[in-house]
Amino acid sequence: MNSDSNPPVRRRIAIDMDEVMADALSRHLDLYNRHYAAAVTREHMHGKYLHEVVPAEHQEQVHQWVYEVGFFRDLPVMPDCVEVIRELQQTYDIFIATAAMQFPNSFTEKYDWLARHLPFIPWTHIVFCGDKSVIAADYLVDDHAKNFIGFRGEGILFTAPHNAQVTGYRRVANWREVRALFLEGGL
Amino acid sequence: MNSDSNPPVRRRIAIDMDEVMADALSRHLDLYNRHYAAAVTREHMHGKYLHEVVPAEHQEQVHQWVYEVGFFRDLPVMPDCVEVIRELQQTYDIFIATAAMQFPNSFTEKYDWLARHLPFIPWTHIVFCGDKSVIAADYLVDDHAKNFIGFRGEGILFTAPHNAQVTGYRRVANWREVRALFLEGGL
Numbered sequence: 001m002n003s004d005s006n007p008p009v010r011r012r013i014a015i016d017m018d019e020v021m022a023d024a025l026s027r028h029l030d031l032y033n034r035h036y037a038a039a040v041t042r043e044h045m046h047g048k049y050l051h052e053v054v055p056a057e058h059q060e061q062v063h064q065w066v067y068e069v070g071f072f073r074d075l076p077v078m079p080d081c082v083e084v085i086r087e088l089q090q091t092y093d094i095f096i097a098t099a100a101m102q103f104p105n106s107f108t109e110k111y112d113w114l115a116r117h118l119p120f121i122p123w124t125h126i127v128f129c130g131d132k133s134v135i136a137a138d139y140l141v142d143d144h145a146k147n148f149i150g151f152r153g154e155g156i157l158f159t160a161p162h163n164a165q166v167t168g169y170r171r172v173a174n175w176r177e178v179r180a181l182f183l184e185g186g187l
Numbered sequence: 188m189n190s191d192s193n194p195p196v197r198r199r200i201a202i203d204m205d206e207v208m209a210d211a212l213s214r215h216l217d218l219y220n221r222h223y224a225a226a227v228t229r230e231h232m233h234g235k236y237l238h239e240v241v242p243a244e245h246q247e248q249v250h251q252w253v254y255e256v257g258f259f260r261d262l263p264v265m266p267d268c269v270e271v272i273r274e275l276q277q278t279y280d281i282f283i284a285t286a287a288m289q290f291p292n293s294f295t296e297k298y299d300w301l302a303r304h305l306p307f308i309p310w311t312h313i314v315f316c317g318d319k320s321v322i323a324a325d326y327l328v329d330d331h332a333k334n335f336i337g338f339r340g341e342g343i344l345f346t347a348p349h350n351a352q353v354t355g356y357r358r359v360a361n362w363r364e365v366r367a368l369f370l371e372g373g374l
């Protein structure tokens with residue numbers, strides 16, 4: 001994006017929220033296991049989504065939870081996420097890009113979550129979208145490879161159980177690896 | 188954006204909401220004139236914002252209205268907007284890109300407004316953002332030239348009183364001119 005600019009401008013990283021910054025899966029598993037007195041763990045989900053590893057008659061409820069008011073409000077922050085994003089901001093322009101349009105109930109919850117956990121991200125750098133091909137950035141850190149379709153920068157796949165078998169992208173398993181890639185890896 | 192694609196893909200137009208699709212200024216003027224028993228019109232605002240043409244002691248209230256719950260809910264649709272966007276969709280990919288992050292109270296109001304007036308726009312093609320340089324599109328139709336800074340496509344300025352004296356961009360005065368530019372002008 002900036003190869004012909006003079007002076008060089010900062011490269012831009014767009015960062016997904018769910019399963020990258022916010023641990024939505026932990027909450028989803030907790031809701032499921034408590035509701036059905038089950039004991040599903042991440043280890044059961046290698047290469048699959050939660051709705052794919054539960055009995056067919058539970059799938060509708062599993063989908064339903066994500067649309068309910070409150071689901072996104074108190075999601076735990078992924079380990080090291082806040083510190084690494086703060087460090088990345090020294091060198092890169094950081095935008096948060098989340099497919100919130102799929103869950104209109106989540107707008108305020110996601111906005112408030114960001115304000116609470118990452119108050120150093122200005123409102124100008126938050127994007128609620130659907131199709132992420134609309135994001136103009138050099139990198140997109142996301143757990144869904146489908147979001148890299150049409151994206152004109154480089155997609156960096158953030159490891160989650162459901163994407164365990166996806167290949168074809170640089171991959172980071174956690175925020176320490178994000179730091180290593182962007183700040184120590186010479187990107 | 189697509190010059191090296193084969194087969195050619197559809198060009199993308201991003202469209203701003205306030206003062207382009209939704210007539211926020213009419214509502215703002217109505218609130219002001221009723222509250223202060225005034226008679227400010229668009230004609231008084233050539234090259235200026237509303238807060239610039241009212242007495243200094245009214246400016247804080249003028250700013251305040253935009254942040255209040257309900258401001259965006261029932262804004263009138265600009266003439267011909269719905270029909271022209273529907274026509275543009277035949278030829279272009281249409282994204283709605285609004286700086287909603289500045290007004291967190293507006294999220295649901297803007298989402299519902301779009302669902303009511305333009306139900307043919309899928310949620311995947313709606314973007315709530317701040318800095319519009321994050322939008323990847325070939326064209327951005329917007330009333331604020333500041334939103335063209337850093338935008339990598341062409342900014343098309345939609346005429347509003349406040350931008351009357353802005354130069355340097357192709358300009359459209361209404362939705363019939365948008366139709367002429369994109370569907371009859373050989374863009």
